[in-house]
Amino acid sequence: MIQKIFYGETNPLTEQAGEANTSLFKSIAPTRPRHIDVIIEIHLDHPLGREAAKLLVYNQVAALQGEDPEVRVSPADSSRHYVFATLTMDQLSLIVAQDLDPSTGARAIYKVWPDHNLEPFIDRSVRMIKADACYRTFDATGENILWAVIDSGIDGDHPHFARYGNLLRDPGTAETDGEAPLLRPRDFTGGKSESPLTDGYGHGTHVAGIIAGASPPAPAAKASTKGEAAQPLLPAFRIRQSRNELGQVRTEMTRLPKSIQGVxxxxxxxxxxxxxxxxxxxxxxxxxxxxxxxxxxEHGDRMRIHGVNISLGYPFLSPEWYAAGHSPPCAAVNRLAAQGVIVVVAAGNDGSAVLQTEANKRRVGLSQSIADPGNAEDAITVGSTHPNEPLKYGVSYFSGKGPTADGRMKPDLLAPGERILSCASTAAVAKLAEDIDLEGQLDPKPGEAYYREQSGTSMAAPHVSGAIAAFLSVRGELIGQPRRIKELLMDGATDLKRAREFQGALQVGGAVHQQFLDAAWLADQLAAHRQ
Structure with a gap:
């Protein structure tokens, strides 16, 4: 069937009055003919095949552009499963009405969804998940592992990513590699020019710095006039905000005393x-x-991207439209995991709300507050905890909490997500320079790295992405087995003794290090894997 989203009293699919479900669109289309963004899902069982069906729908939308300049349609190769368009409800109704082939009864359109707005889910945290111990003991550095960061871009000029050459850059060659598209940074925002290695918002750069990279090293020591070696200073600075004794928020900048690195x-x-x-x-x-x-x-036949980090999404608001875990992004995440890609997703920051009682207001935790695509069954969904003392402080108040609306336990894991220090993009530094507390102090120079603190499940998810990347770099036989990796993490990490729907199975702290150290476990897993 085709999902009913039509505005008005008559549903053109059934030609019966009163069947139009308009709840999702009343907030975004209160008057006609307002243009709305939609996702048109293609029918996989069309007699002519999926590609032909998609082209039929694409051409229908494109034909409307000559009559209405506000009609938009994304390039035909944007997705294999969907057509992304901007239409009025009348135009959408017309396309659906014309979609039916009277001779065969076939439809090219399977469902139509609203195109939801995405939102981001905004040092010692590395030590808390024991990544530094794995690095020192097993040289688990993430080498030869490629992780995609789906976010606001990554600042390609940040020195944090220079030491190890972390950022994959555009090779500037052909657009395809055999039958697959060329492996290169991409910009899907629809701007006039692609700029995946710029980050005007600063969120993606912060997330990426948690996964990988390292602050620039100190320059070589120089002898002083007394003949003693002068202590070199790191060209790296920390910018943080805190409340003073009067409750006022103040911003301060200090030089980093020692190098920091991603997980x-x-x-x-x-x-x-x-x-x-x-x-x-x-x-x-x-x-x-x-x-x-x-x-x-190549849909799992050629594993080049090993994992994906998604520190963004949107609240699960419309169970009348699709079951929890079955929205288009959730379906896409599950498909990708089935093809061997590990998908780590932030749980979202809607885990609490202010409740008005007769006497006063109070903040309470909210169950069923996991955001999409964190509701996907095969996603590794990550909530937030304290960076230093998770056993003492437990789950962050803002962290999305389970269970899912259909009763499954989420999140899967917790990781540090409060006041996490990571990279500040060039644009973020420029904005911070406007802070009156930093007036005259912040004068960025080439080669200097700036770091800032941010909180949210957005910061928790990349800790898990980095931990898995480090793990796979020394346990390559588990590449392409996301469900097995998820089981290992959930079976081996530290229980915070909180409610299961708050904390997930565990806090990721002990999992990675324990699995490396347990020789018996390692032998058993290798033997099981060979069977």
Whole structure:
């Protein structure tokens, strides 16, 4: 069947009054003829095949552009499963009405969804998940592992990514590699020019710095006039905000006393940009990015992108339209996992709300607050905990909480997500320079690296991405087995003794290090894997 989204009293699919379900669109289309963004899902069982069906729908939408300049349609190769368009409800109704082939009864359109707005889910945290111990003991650095960061872009000029050459850059060659698209950074925001290695919003750069990279080294020591070696200073600075004794928020900048690094410092990163410079994006951009990963990997036949980090999404608001875990992004995540890609997703930051009682207001935790695509069954969905003392402080108040609306336990894991220090993009530094507290202090110079603190499940998810990348760099036989990796993490990490729907199975702290150290476990897993 085709999902009913039509505005008005008559549903053109049934030609019966009163069957139009308009709840999703009343908030975005209160008057006609307002244009709305939609995702048109293609019918996989069309007699002419999926590609032909998609082209039929694409041509129908494109034909309307000559009559209405506000009609938009994404390039035909944006997705294999969907057509992304901007239409009025009348235009959409017309396309659906014309879709039926009277001779065969076949339809090219399967469902139509609203194109939801995406939102981002905004040092010692590395030590808390024991990544530094794995690095020192097993040289688990993430080398030869490629992780895609679906976010607001990554600042390609940040020195944090220079030491190990973490950022995959555009090779500037042909657009395809055999039958697969060329492996390169991509920008799905629909701007006039692609800029995946710029980050005007700053979110993606911060996320990427948690996964991989390292702050620039100190310059070589120089002898002082007394003949003693002068202590070199790191060309790296920390910018943080805190409240003083009067409750006022103050911003301060200090030089980093020692180097910091991502969880998997040598992991390669692929920027897939879906949020613009204001942090805004569309669900269709996320779907296009996920489809790109699938095509680059030739649907599991050629594993080049090993994992994906998604620190963004949108609340699960419409169970009358699709069951929890079955929205288009959730379906895309599950397809990608079935093809061997590990997909790590932030749980979202809607885990609490202010409740007005008769006497006062109070903040309470919210169950069923996991955001999409974190509701996907095969996603590794990550909530947030304290960076230093998770056993003491438990689950962050803002962290999305389960169960899912259909009763499954989520999140799967917790990781540090409060006041996490990571890279500040060039644009973020420029904005911070406007802070009156930093007046005259912040004067960025080439080669200097700036870091800032941010909180959210957006920061928790890349800790898990980095931990898995480090793990796979020394356990390559588990590449392409996302469900097995998920089981290992959930079976081996630390229980915080909180409610299961709050904390997930565990806090990721002990999992990675324990699995490396347990020789018996290692032998058993290798034997089981060979069977």
């Amino acid at each position: 998997a410092p040598q992991c390669q990163l692929l920027s897939l940009k879906v949020l613009d410079d204001k942090g805004a994006g569309k669900e269709s951009s996320l779907l296009a990015a996920l489809d790109y990963v699938a095509r680059v990997n």
